Amino acid sequence: MSSVDHVAALIAKRADLLRTLADGPLGQRDLRDELGVSRSTVYKALRELTDEGLVVEGRGNYALTTSGRLLWRRHDDYRARLRRLDDARPLLESLPEEEAFPLALFERGAVALSKPHAPEEPLRRMEAIDPESDVLRCVSPVAVPRYLPQLRADLRDGTYDRVELVLVDDALDHLAATAEGFSETRGDDRCTLYSLSEALSFGLLLFEDELAALFGYNGGVVRGMAVSSAPEAVVWAERVYATYRAAAKPIGDGNA
Numbered sequence: 001m002s003s004v005d006h007v008a009a010l011i012a013k014r015a016d017l018l019r020t021l022a023d024g025p026l027g028q029r030d031l032r033d034e035l036g037v038s039r040s041t042v043y044k045a046l047r048e049l050t051d052e053g054l055v056v057e058g059r060g061n062y063a064l065t066t067s068g069r070l071l072w073r074r075h076d077d078y079r080a081r082l083r084r085l086d087d088a089r090p091l092l093e094s095l096p097e098e099e100a101f102p103l104a105l106f107e108r109g110a111v112a113l114s115k116p117h118a119p120e121e122p123l124r125r126m127e128a129i130d131p132e133s134d135v136l137r138c139v140s141p142v143a144v145p146r147y148l149p150q151l152r153a154d155l156r157d158g159t160y161d162r163v164e165l166v167l168v169d170d171a172l173d174h175l176a177a178t179a180e181g182f183s184e185t186r187g188d189d190r191c192t193l194y195s196l197s198e199a200l201s202f203g204l205l206l207f208e209d210e211l212a213a214l215f216g217y218n219g220g221v222v223r224g225m226a227v228s229s230a231p232e233a234v235v236w237a238e239r240v241y242a243t244y245r246a247a248a249k250p251i252g253d254g255n256a
Helices: 003-013 015-021 028-035 039-051 066-087 089-093 121-127 147-156 169-178 182-186 231-247
Strands: 055-058 061-064 110-113 135-140 162-168 191-196 202-207 211-218 221-228 249-251
Touching: 003 015, 003 066, 015 028, 015 039, 015 061, 015 066, 028 039, 039 055, 061 066, 066 089, 066 110, 089 110, 089 221, 110 121, 121 221, 135 231, 147 162, 147 182, 147 191, 162 169, 162 231, 169 182, 169 191, 182 191, 191 231, 202 231, 211 231
Parallel strands: 135 162, 162 191
Antiparallel strands: 055 061, 110 221, 135 202, 191 249, 202 211, 211 221
């Protein structure tokens, strides 16, 4: 085992003690009480960490060294990323394998999943997004008619200066048949509707160049959402959106 592998294994093995010392120096008795372990366990752990230069003893207390703090922080960041990716697994499994989704969407973004007791949690989280953006762009395989009146209100009050919606044919037909104010929206030159003939298995929302939101679906029902402001996530979303918009046909009064 290399030195790096040894240190990584030691940090993982003694994570509970390192996490406790990350809050500040403690003596052996306090560590035993905090961790609920025996004196011999604490003694052995401290000896291993001290020998490796991750912990130092001083005035009866033990504290993380500078190396210990840095290595623990990196380890903690790594574990947090793993937890986020594991939490995002149901969303990842709903996405097509052939699309190279940027990892930043899931590693550095926020993920919301639909659950039996909260099937609309991703949509609720989407509604809570409040970016400082003048342009909203969307490409989607589904349509949610109840959002159209709010979209029109956002255009009226200046929340958005421009909106572009790229919807697959069936979704656009559904929106036209069921959404209140569809004709007025179609005739608004601030809102361009596009009809996409090809199949689409995920959805995107782009808030200018500020924020990107990805939606996964299962049988037409939203499975989850990942939202990120990471530059690589936004650049990817802009490229994908531009590809689908170029393949779509603009519709509506003044848009034909």
